[in-house]
Amino acid sequence: MRLIVRKSVSVGKLVVGVVASLGLLLMLTSSLAFRNAPHHATRELEPLDEMAAPSVPIRPPPLLDAPGSGALAQLTLSGNLTVHCKESPFVECGLLKRTDTAGGKTAVKGDPATGRHWRVAVVGTNRWGFRKDAFDFSKCEYSNCVLDANVTNQTELVVVYGVLHYDNTDQDKLKQRWPHQLYAMMGWESPFLFYGFMEDEASKWRHGFNLTMTYRVDSDIFTPYSRLAFRPKPPKERPNYMEIARNKTRSVMWLCGHCLVESKRYEYIREMRKYIDIDVRGHCGKSCSEEPPCIESLTPTYKFYLSFENSLCQDYVTEKFFKLFHADIHVVPVVRGKIDYGKYFPEHTFIDTANFKSARDLALHLKALGSDLAAYSKYLEHMDLYREIEDYLVTPGCTLCRALNVKKIEPKIFDIRKWLVEESHCDKDPKDIYGTTV
Numbered sequence: 001m002r003l004i005v006r007k008s009v010s011v012g013k014l015v016v017g018v019v020a021s022l023g024l025l026l027m028l029t030s031s032l033a034f035r036n037a038p039h040h041a042t043r044e045l046e047p048l049d050e051m052a053a054p055s056v057p058i059r060p061p062p063l064l065d066a067p068g069s070g071a072l073a074q075l076t077l078s079g080n081l082t083v084h085c086k087e088s089p090f091v092e093c094g095l096l097k098r099t100d101t102a103g104g105k106t107a108v109k110g111d112p113a114t115g116r117h118w119r120v121a122v123v124g125t126n127r128w129g130f131r132k133d134a135f136d137f138s139k140c141e142y143s144n145c146v147l148d149a150n151v152t153n154q155t156e157l158v159v160v161y162g163v164l165h166y167d168n169t170d171q172d173k174l175k176q177r178w179p180h181q182l183y184a185m186m187g188w189e190s191p192f193l194f195y196g197f198m199e200d201e202a203s204k205w206r207h208g209f210n211l212t213m214t215y216r217v218d219s220d221i222f223t224p225y226s227r228l229a230f231r232p233k234p235p236k237e238r239p240n241y242m243e244i245a246r247n248k249t250r251s252v253m254w255l256c257g258h259c260l261v262e263s264k265r266y267e268y269i270r271e272m273r274k275y276i277d278i279d280v281r282g283h284c285g286k287s288c289s290e291e292p293p294c295i296e297s298l299t300p301t302y303k304f305y306l307s308f309e310n311s312l313c314q315d316y317v318t319e320k321f322f323k324l325f326h327a328d329i330h331v332v333p334v335v336r337g338k339i340d341y342g343k344y345f346p347e348h349t350f351i352d353t354a355n356f357k358s359a360r361d362l363a364l365h366l367k368a369l370g371s372d373l374a375a376y377s378k379y380l381e382h383m384d385l386y387r388e389i390e391d392y393l394v395t396p397g398c399t400l401c402r403a404l405n406v407k408k409i410e411p412k413i414f415d416i417r418k419w420l421v422e423e424s425h426c427d428k429d430p431k432d433i434y435g436t437t438v
Contacts, residue, residue, distance in 0.1 A: 085230045085385075088344040089217055090317070092229040092389065118404050121148040123174060124161035124186075135159075135397035145401035153178045159213065159400070161186045163205055163416075182411050184211035186396065188225060188318075190311035191424040192262045210411035212419065213400065216315045217344075220410075221403045223396050226322035228345070231387040238384070241377040244330050245303070251370055252278040253298055253331070254306040259284040262426070265308040265336065268359050268433050275363035278306070299324075299331040303370045304351070309337040312427035321350070325388040332379045334366065338427060348382040358435030 085093035122135050137145040148155045151174060158174075158181055177183075213221040252272075259266045272278060280286065281298070299305065307320040317337055324333045335341055336353040351369075356362040369376055403409070 086346060089222055090224060090227050090344045091346065091386070092227055094230075117144045117146055118157060118401070119146050119148050119155050120157045120159060120400070121151045121155045122159045122161060123151070124163075131395070134395050135400075136395070137397055137401055140395075140398035140401045142398075142401045142405045145397070145404065147397075151176075151181075155181060157182045157184060157211075157404075159184045159186050159396075160209075162189070163187060182210045182409075183208055184213045184221065184400075185209045185414075185416055185420075186213040186223065188215050188223075190262070190316060191313050191421050191426055192311045206417055207413055207415060209414045209416050211409070212414065212416075213396070214420075215317065216424070218315075221400055221407075223399050225318050227389045228322070228325055228386045229389045230385060232385045238381075239330075241330070241380045241384075242373055244300075244380060245373045245377040248301060248303050248370075250279060250302045251276050252304045252306060252334070252366065253281065253302040254278060254285070254308070255281045255298075256284050256308075257282055258310060261310040262428065263308065263310055263312045263336065264430055264433065265306075265310070268308065268336070268353075268430075269306065271359035271433055272363040275360055276367045299329050302331050303376060304334050304366055305331045307333040307335045307350075308353075312336075312338040312430055313424040314426075315339050316424075322388045325349075325383065325386050327387070330380045330383070332376070332383065334362070338425070346382065346386060348379055349386065353432060357432075359433050361435070 085091070087093045120135070120137075135147050137143065137147055151158055155178075158177075160183060163185055211220040213219060213223050215224045216222070254269060256265075266284060269278060269280070279302070305324060307324065309316055309318060309320065315338075317335075317339055321333055321335055321337075323329075324331060332351060333349075334351045334353065341350055341352045341354075351362075351366065353359075353362055356365060
C-alpha cells in the first residue's frame with residue numbers, strides 16, 4: 001500500500017481510490033455530512049442522563065451521497081490514498097522543522113528577518129491556566145526575542161494576559177509606561193466575560209493597547225487555543241476503521257463543566273435527546289473527570305462527541321474540539337460555534353450544527369450516519385490524518401516571536417472594548433435549537 005501526499009493552499013478535496021488485484025478502480029465520494037465559561041446557573045438542573053430515552057422510533061433522514069458500504073471497507077486494507085491537505089490558520093500541512101539536541105527536540109533557529117532583538121515582558125502569568133514555559137523563547141524558531149522579568153525602559157513590548165482577571169500582584173510591573181513601548185492584549189476567554197467591563201473611558205485599559213493577541217483570526221498576532229497538523233500514520237499502522245466503528249455501542253457523549261451558558265448548549269442537547277441517546281458526563285450529568293483519561297476511556301464506546309462551545313462568538317474554538325485529535329481517540333466531534341469550520345478545518349473530520357435547521361434535524365442525521373458503518377468509519381479515517389500540535393512552536397511566546405520577525409507590525413491605539421466585545425458579534429439569543437431560523 002502506498003500513501004501519496006500533495007500539499008495545496010487552496011480548498012482541498014479528498015479523493016480515495018481503491019485498486020484491487022484485478023485492476024478495478026473504484027472512485028468514491030463521501031457523505032456531507034480548560035478554559036471554562038462562567039457558571040451562571042442559579043437553579044438546580046435535571047441531570048440529562050435521567051431524561052427518558054425516545055420511546056417512538058423516528059425515521060432518519062437519508063444521507064447525502066452516502067458511499068457504498070462494501071467499497072469503503074477495503075479502503076483501509078489496500079489501494080492508494082491521495083490526500084490534499086488544506087492549510088489554514090488552524091491547520092499546518094508541512095512538517096515542523098526540528099533538530100535533536102541533548103535536551104530533547106527543539107525548533108531550528110531562524111535568522112532574524114528584522115536584524116534586531118525584541119525585549120518582551122509579560123504581565124499576568126500568575127493567572128490560572130498559564131503555562132510557565134509559554135514564553136520560553138530559547139526553544140522557538142526565532143531566537144532574537146528576550147524575556148524581561150520586569151517592565152523597564154529597555155522593554156519594547158509588554159504583553160498583558162487576562163485583562164479581565166487582572167491581578168493586583170502584577171501592578172508593580174506597570175508603575176510606568178515609556179513612550180516607545182507597545183502594549184499587547186493577550187487572552188482566550190469568551191467576550192461574554194467582558195460585557196460591562198472597561199466602560200470607563202478613563203480606564204488605562206480601554207484605550208491602552210496597541211496590539212491584539214487572541215484566538216480571533218483577525219488579531220494582530222493570531223494565537224489560537226491550538227492547531228492541527230497533518231500527521232498521517234504509515235500504512236502498516238493504520239487500524240481497521242470499519243472494525244472500530246462496528247465495536248461502538250453508544251451514539252453520543254457530552255462532557256462539560258458548566259450547564260447554563262450563553263450558547264444555550266444545555267437546552268440544545270435536551271432537545272436532541274428526544275431523538276437520539278446522549279450520555280452526559282461532568283457537572284451536568286454523571287460524575288466524570290474532564291481530564292483526558294476520562295475521554296480516552298469512554299470514546300471507544302461512543303460514535304460522536306459534542307464539542308459545543310460555551311459562547312457563540314467570532315472564531316471562538318477551544319480545546320473541546322482540538323482534544324479529539326489525539327492518537328487512538330476515534331470519535332467524531334459535533335461542533336457548535338460561531339466560525340466557518342468548513343473554511344478552516346479539514347473536511348470529513350467533524351459534523352457542524354450550522355448545517356442543520358434544528359437540534360432535531362442534527363440528531364436524526366447523527367442517528368442515520370452512526371447506523372451507516374461505511375460512511376461513519378470514513379470520518380474516523382480522515383480524522384486520523386491529523387493530530388493536535390503539542391509543541392513549543394505553537395506556544396504564545398514562539399507565536400509572538402515569529403510574528404515580530406515575519407509580519408509587518410502596525411501598532412495602533414485600540415478601543416479594546418469595541419474590538420473585543422462589540423466586534424466579536426456574539427450570538428446572545430441563538431435560534432438554532434427549534435429551527436426558528438436556518
